[in-house]
Amino acid sequence: MxxxxxxxxxxxxxxxxxxxxxxxxxxxxxxxxxxxxxxxxxxxxxxxxxxxxxxxxxxxxxxxxxxxxxxxxxxxxxxxxxxxxxxxxxxxxxxxxxALGEEWSWGHVDVLRRPPVLENLLAAKRRFHGVTPLAQTRSVFDLIQAYRRLADAPDVPLPSPVATVSAAVENIAAAIAASGVDMVACHADGASSNVMVGPSNTVRLVDFEWARQADPAYDLGTVLAELLPFDGEALLAIEMATGKPDAQVLARARLYGAADDLLWALWGFIHAARSPRKHVEFFKYAEWRLLRARTVIEGPRYQAWLKQV
CATH class of the missing domain: 3.30.200.20 (Phosphorylase Kinase; domain 1)
Structure with a gap:
């Protein structure tokens, strides 16, 4: 090979x-x-x-x-x-x-939602926040702009909702920038399969290709978007992560989650058009991430969250 x-x-x-x-x-x-x-x-x-x-x-x-x-x-x-x-x-x-042993397995959403596993996952993310700063500093909004430039070509068909979600994410970027951002080292990847679960609910994070300096609420937002779509359970996770069920953190994290979903939707549409690996369902994945972003952008709490960040 x-x-x-x-x-x-x-x-x-x-x-x-x-x-x-x-x-x-x-x-x-x-x-x-x-x-x-x-x-x-x-x-x-x-x-x-x-x-x-x-x-x-x-x-x-x-x-x-x-x-x-x-x-x-x-x-x-x-x-x-x-x-x-x-x-x-x-x-x-x-x-x-x-290599981790056979007692370790890829994270599945139903497993990662279990409170002991979720608590260990969030603790691992927080520990990484404490390492010395990483060289990569591009924000999710910087990456979205870069991916939009790559996608704005005749060979990359984009569904029409990409434009409306992108406009909404520009508003998210402006709201978060106006509120100020504290930067720490972030895993910056909420995919459940990038968590390994071992004995006694222990976890290990894998795949640090996207790690960079970012707002810790972004790290939290990628986890919430992947695992906890309902705000009640999301607030419990925020309490695990920060010590209190903070509605402002929820707003910020949810908006970051939508931005991250747009990022990965663009990634998928670009690769669906240009990757030679046609057996990989990049387009289907992109549509799913775009749909998930829309549940926030078009949801009833979007405008309120913009004001809370």
Whole structure:
């Protein structure tokens, strides 16, 4: 396969010469978002523990900077909230991690909603907020503008609601900017499959390709959008995260969640048009994320939330 030779070269550099590669983990993006940006597999020297390897797909080169992923993954592993990064080859876009055991599984929404798991998930995100600042500082609004430029081309068909949601997100950006933003290191990825759940409800965060300096309410908003669509349960999660069920934090987080959904909708529409991997349902995923953004933008509380941030 096209990824095997560079992966084997990186494994040799990392001291795993002769490691045998597992079949790749199949990428899924509708609606689960897992193993899409990277070719992912296990590698093991016979008789030794395996390692987890990821190699960026070529169609993600304009979206993922390996240096950013390396920095954030390394810091997360050092504080114990993510698998340890063992080796990185930025030129090839390859990262090698310790592999979690068979007792760990991908996060599912129903599992991550369980209070002990959710509390550990939010605690892991908060711990990452405390690491030294990351080099990447583009906000979700900066990324949306960049993705809109990529998408504004004849070969990328965009459904008409993209325009109205984009206009609403511009208003969100203005409201949040006017209120002020405290920046911390954020995982910046709410996908349930980017949380691993282990024994005794322990969690590890994975996939730090999108990590950057951001408002901690953005990190919270991506989790709420993924796991907790109803505001009562969302306020309980906010209490877990901040110590009180703060309506202002809810407003800010919900609006950030909508912006994040627009970001990923644009990502999906661009890749549906341009990625050679036509078996991946990028367009279906994009439509789902756009629909989720619309539930906030067109919902009855949108205007009130704009005033609360």
């Amino acid at each position: 096209q990824h095997n030779d560079p992966i084997k070269a990186a494994l040799e550099q990392a001291g795993f010469s002769g490691a045998v590669l597992s079949p790749p983990i199949g990428g899924v993006v509708s609606p689960v978002h897992r193993a899409v940006e990277n070719h992912c597999c296990l590698a093991a020297i016979p008789g030794e523990a395996p390692v987890f390897v990821k190699c960026r797909h070529e169609d993600m080169a304009a979206f993922i900077d390996p240096e950013d992923a390396i920095e954030a993954s390394g810091k997360a592993g050092q504080i114990g909230i993510a698998p340890r990064l063992l080796h990185a080859d930025a030129a090839r876009g390859i990262l090698i991690f310790e």
